[in-house]
Amino acid sequence: PIYNSRDSRYKTPYGAVPSGTQVRFTLRPGRVEGFSRATLSARFESRGDQIESLPMLWSGLELDRDLFQGSLDTGDYVGLVWYSFLLERLDGGRQELGPYQLTVYQAEEVPSWFGEGMTYQIFPDRFLRSRVPDPAGMVGGRWVHQDWEELPEWRPDQRGEIRNRDFFGGDLLGVMEKLDYLKGLGVETLYFNPIFEASENHRYGTADYDKIDPMLGSNQDFSRLCDEAHRRGMRVMLDGVFNHTGYVSRYFNGDGFYPDVGASQSWDSPYRPWFNFIQWPKKYESWWGIYSLPAVNESCPSYRDFIFAGENSVVRRWLRAGADGWRLDVADELPDDFVAGIHQAARAEKPDALVIGEVWEDGSTKVAYGVRRKHILGGHCDGLMNYPLRNAILAFFRGGGGEHFVSAMETIRENYPPSAFYSAMNSLGTHDTPRILTLLGAGGEYRDQSRDWRAHFRLSPKQRRRGKDLLRAAALLLFCFPGSPTVYYGDEAGMEGFEDPFNRQTYPWGREDRELVDWFRALGALRRDHPALRRGDIRYVAGQGPLLAFTRSAAGETILCACNAGDGPAAMELGFPRELTPLLGRAHVDPGEEGPTLTIPPLSGAAFLVHEG
Ligand code: ARE
Numbered sequence: 001p002i003y004n005s006r007d008s009r010y011k012t013p014y015g016a017v018p019s020g021t022q023v024r025f026t027l028r029p030g031r032v033e034g035f036s037r038a039t040l041s042a043r044f045e046s047r048g049d050q051i052e053s054l055p056m057l058w059s060g061l062e063l064d065r066d067l068f069q070g071s072l073d074t075g076d077y078v079g080l081v082w083y084s085f086l087l088e089r090l091d092g093g094r095q096e097l098g099p100y101q102l103t104v105y106q107a108e109e110v111p112s113w114f115g116e117g118m119t120y121q122i123f124p125d126r127f128l129r130s131r132v133p134d135p136a137g138m139v140g141g142r143w144v145h146q147d148w149e150e151l152p153e154w155r156p157d158q159r160g161e162i163r164n165r166d167f168f169g170g171d172l173l174g175v176m177e178k179l180d181y182l183k184g185l186g187v188e189t190l191y192f193n194p195i196f197e198a199s200e201n202h203r204y205g206t207a208d209y210d211k212i213d214p215m216l217g218s219n220q221d222f223s224r225l226c227d228e229a230h231r232r233g234m235r236v237m238l239d240g241v242f243n244h245t246g247y248v249s250r251y252f253n254g255d256g257f258y259p260d261v262g263a264s265q266s267w268d269s270p271y272r273p274w275f276n277f278i279q280w281p282k283k284y285e286s287w288w289g290i291y292s293l294p295a296v297n298e299s300c301p302s303y304r305d306f307i308f309a310g311e312n313s314v315v316r317r318w319l320r321a322g323a324d325g326w327r328l329d330v331a332d333e334l335p336d337d338f339v340a341g342i343h344q345a346a347r348a349e350k351p352d353a354l355v356i357g358e359v360w361e362d363g364s365t366k367v368a369y370g371v372r373r374k375h376i377l378g379g380h381c382d383g384l385m386n387y388p389l390r391n392a393i394l395a396f397f398r399g400g401g402g403e404h405f406v407s408a409m410e411t412i413r414e415n416y417p418p419s420a421f422y423s424a425m426n427s428l429g430t431h432d433t434p435r436i437l438t439l440l441g442a443g444g445e446y447r448d449q450s451r452d453w454r455a456h457f458r459l460s461p462k463q464r465r466r467g468k469d470l471l472r473a474a475a476l477l478l479f480c481f482p483g484s485p486t487v488y489y490g491d492e493a494g495m496e497g498f499e500d501p502f503n504r505q506t507y508p509w510g511r512e513d514r515e516l517v518d519w520f521r522a523l524g525a526l527r528r529d530h531p532a533l534r535r536g537d538i539r540y541v542a543g544q545g546p547l548l549a550f551t552r553s554a555a556g557e558t559i560l561c562a563c564n565a566g567d568g569p570a571a572m573e574l575g576f577p578r579e580l581t582p583l584l585g586r587a588h589v590d591p592g593e594e595g596p597t598l599t600i601p602p603l604s605g606a607a608f609l610v611h612e613g
Contacts, residue, residue, distance in 0.1 A: 008027070008029065009097065010025075010026050015413060016105055016415060017103075017104055018104070018105055018106070018417075019105065019106060020075065020076065023074065023102065024070070025040055025056065026068070028062060028067055028068075029065065029068075030064060030066075033066075033087075033089075033095075034089050035068075035088065036058075036089060036090050037088040039053055039054070039086045040055075041053045041083065042054075042081050042083045042102075043083070043099070045080045045081070045082060045372065046078070055070065056069055057070065078106050079374075080103060081101075081103075082099040082100070083100055083102055084096060084097060084100065101364070104377075105376065105377045105378045105417040107378065108379060110383075111351075111352035114235075114382070114425075115383060115424065115535075117187075117534070118187050119188070119191050119425060119484045119485070119487070120182055120190055121192075122193065123489060124170050124171070124172070124175070124193060125169070126152075126170050126506045128175065129169040129171055130171050133169035133215045135215065138215060139257055141165055142199070142215075143165065144166075144167050144168070145168050151501075151502075151505065152168070152201075152505060153501065154455050164501070165199070165200060165201065170216075171216045172216050172217035172222060173221065176221075176224070180232075182234070184521065185487075186520075186523070188235065189234065189484065190234060191237040191327060192238055193431055194239045194241055195212055195213060195216055195238065196208060196209055196212065197212070198246055198249075199248040202500075204239075204241050205245065205247065205249065206246055206249060207249040207250060207257075207258075209307075209314045222321060226321070226324075236322060237326065238318055238323045238326055238327070239327050240315065240327065240342070241329040242329070242334065243298075243329060243333050243334055244294055244295045245274075247292045248292070251263060251271040252264050253265055253269075254294075263277075264280075264281040264284075273302065273303075274300050275294050276295060287330070287333075298338045315342050315345045316349040319346060319350045324352075324353060325355065326342065326356070327356045327358065328356070328357045331358050332359045332360075332366050332373060332375070333369075336373060336375075339375070339380045340379050340380050354382050354383070355382050356381060356383045356384065356385065356425050357375050357380070357383075357384045359375060359387075360385070362388055362411070362415060363375045363416070364376060364415040365415070376416055376420040378417070383423030383424050383483070383484075384420065386427070389424070389481065390429065390433070391408070392404070392405045392408040393405070393477060394436075394439060396565055398565075399565060399566075401545055402545060403543050403545075410540075421482055422483060423484070424483030425483065425484055426485055427488060428478055429503070431504055434498045434503055435490075435495055435497045437471050437495065438467070438497055440466075440474065441467020441468070442463055442467070443463070454497075454499075457496075457498065458496060459496055472604065473564070473604050473605035474605075475520060476561065476584065476585060476606070476607060477548070477561065477605060479524075480526075480533055480550075480559065485523070489507060492512075492519075493513055493516060494512065523584070526583060530559055531555040532553050532558055536555075537553055538550050539551050541575070547563070547566075547570045547572055547600075548565070549572060549598075558609070558612065559608065559609060559610065560574075560580065560608045561605065561606075561607050562587065562598055562600055562608075564603065567603065570599070573597050574595040574596050575594070577593075577594065577595045578610050578611055580611070583607045586604065587599060587606040587608075589608075
C-alpha cells in the first residue's frame with residue numbers, strides 16, 4: 001500500500017544519508033526497451049563538481065524488467081550529490097535519466113523534544129497584557145492603544161510604510177497568567193517572536209540584546225517565566241535576530257537615543273565595524289533595503305564574539321537565563337559559518353538546546369548569494385520553519401489534489417536528513433502570513449488588495465463556517481504530521497486577518513471561538529499521548545484528488561490520519577484487514593473482507609488507531 005511513484009528507479013537506503021553510507025541504486029527498465037548497459041554518474045557539488053562515473057551491473061530480471069544495480073560510496077563527503085543514469089542499447093540508442101538529488105549529511109545527535117511536541121507561537125505585544133503600560137521614557141516614540149480590542153495601526157505614513165510604532169502592551173506576566181491555559185492545550189514549546197528592547201512593536205530591529213523590552217517586563221521576569229514553563233514541562237524558544245540590528249539601537253544609534261557611541265555617530269565607535277557603510281554615516285547596507293534595519297557584517301570578530309563566540313555571548317547568556325533554543329531569523333541570509341557558530345555555542349551552553357532556521361523553501365537546496373547553503377547538513381540548523389508544508393496543506397485544502405501534497409512532502413522527506421524532517425517547525429501560518437482561517441474561508445479570491453479593504457474584511461458567516469471546517473481538517477493533518485505542530489497564537493481561537501498588521505491583532509480573550517479551542521485541545525492531547533504521532537514514521541495510503549491519508553507508526557502503535565478536502569463525501573478502501581478505533585473526527589467505517597472502507601464527510605479529517613493483526 002506504500003505510495004511509490006518511482007518504482008522504475010530507487011535507491012537504498014531511502015532519502016538523505018549520513019556521510020560514509022554506501023548507497024545502492026537500482027534501475028528497472030522494461031525488457032522491451034532492450035537496454036544492455038547502464039552507467040551512473042554522480043556530481044559531488046561541494047567537491048568542486050567532481051564527477052564520478054560507475055558502471056551499473058545487470059543483475060537479472062524481475063518479471064518483465066531488467067535490473068541494473070550499482071553502489072556509490074559517499075566516503076567523507078558532505079553536501080549534495082546530483083546523480084543521473086545513462087542507459088544504452090546495442091544499436092547505439094540511449095536514454096538519460098536525471099539528475100536527481102542525494103543529500104549527504106554529517107550525522108549528529110539532535111535532541112528530539114522540539115519535533116515531538118506541540119509548539120505555540122506568541123507575538124508578545126498582542127497576546128495578553130497584565131496592565132496598560134506607560135510608554136514614557138521607552139525607546140522609539142511608541143504609543144499605546146488603550147483599547148485592547150482595537151485594530152492595530154494599519155494606515156501607511158507619508159513614506160507609504162507601516163511604521164509599527166503602536167503597541168498594545170502584551171507582556172510576559174500576561175503570558176505567565178496563561179501558562180496553564182497553554183499547558184491544557186497540549187503546548188510543549190513556547191516560541192516567542194523577539195522580546196529584546198526594540199523600537200517597533202514586532203521588535204525585529206533589536207536595540208539592546210542584553211535587555212528584555214521594558215514594556216514586556218524585566219530580565220528577571222523572563223527567567224521567572226522560563227522557570228514556570230519548565231515546571232509545567234514546557235520549553236522556551238527565542239527569536240534570534242542576528243542579521244541586522246535596529247537603526248534605533250545601542251549599536252547603530254541612528255537617532256542618538258542611547259548614551260553609547262553608536263556606529264552612525266563616530267567613525268571610532270566600537271560598533272562601526274559591525275555595519276557595512278557605503279558612505280558613512282548616512283548610506284549603509286540594510287535588510288532588504290529597509291533603512292530601519294541596518295544589516296550587520298557577520299564576519300566582524302567583535303560581532304561574532306558578542307553574538308555567539310564569547311563565554312557570555314547573547315546566544316549563551318539567554319540560554320543560561322532559561323531559554324531552551326533559538327529560532328534564527330533570516331537564517332538563509334546568515335553565512336554558514338555564522339550559523340554553525342551559533343549552533344555550537346548553543347549546544348556548548350545547553351546540550352539539548354535547539355536551533356531552528358527561518359528558510360521558506362526546501363532547505364536542502366536553498367541558495368543565497370549564489371551559494372548553496374548547509375542549513376540542514378548537520379551542525380547548522382537542527383530544523384527549519386516548514387513553509388513548504390504550509391503551502392502543500394493550503395493547496396490541498398483549496399482543491400489542489402492529494403497527489404501534489406504527497407509528491408511535495410515526499411520530496412522534502414527524501415531531501416532532508418531524518419532529524420531535520422522530524423524537527424521541522426510546522427505551521428499553518430505565522431506573523432508573516434495571512435491568518436489561515438482567512439485564507440481557507442475566503443478561498444483565496446481577494447479582488448481588492450488595498451489595506452483599507454483588508455482592514456475591514458471579515459469572513460461572511462458562510463465563509464467562516466467553511467473556513468472552520470477546513471481549518472479543523474488542516475489542523476488535524478498538521479498535528480498528525482512529522483515535525484512540531486506549531487500554532488500561531490489565536491489560530492486556535494478563530495482569529496482572522498491578512499498580512500501585517502492584520503495577522504497580528506490582539507488575542508480575543510473572552511471572545512474565543514469555543515468550538516475551535518476545543519478541537520485544538522483535543523489535537524494537542526492526541527499529539528501528546530501517542531508515540532506514533534510524536535516520532536513515528538510516515539506512510540501514505542491515499543493521495544488522489546480530495547483524498548489524503550497516511551499512517552504513522554512507532555512503538556507498536558499505528559495511527560491513521562485521513563482527510564477529505566472535497567465538497568462531497570469521499571470513500572477510501574484501506575486495502576488491509578485491520579480494525580479501526582476512531583480517535584478524533586467523524587468518518588464512517590464499513591468493515592469488509594479485504595479491509596475496511598472509510599467514508600469521510602466533506603471538508604473534514606479524522607484520526608484512527610489501527611489495530612494490528
Ligand atoms: C513591515 C511590513 C512590510 C513593510 C516593512 C517596511 O510588514 O509590509 O514593507 O515593514 O516598512 C519584520 C517585521 C515586518 C516588517 C519587517 C521590516 O515582522 O512586519 O515589515 O521587519 O521592518 C522574506 C525573508 C524572511 C522574512 C520575511 C518577512 O526571507 O526572512 O520576508 N521574515 C523575517 C521575520 C519577519 C521580520 C524579518 C524577517 C526582518 O519573520 O517578521 O520582519 O527581521 C517568499 C520568499 C521569502 C520571503 C517571503 C515573505 O516566500 O521565499 O524569502 O520571506 O516570501 O516575503
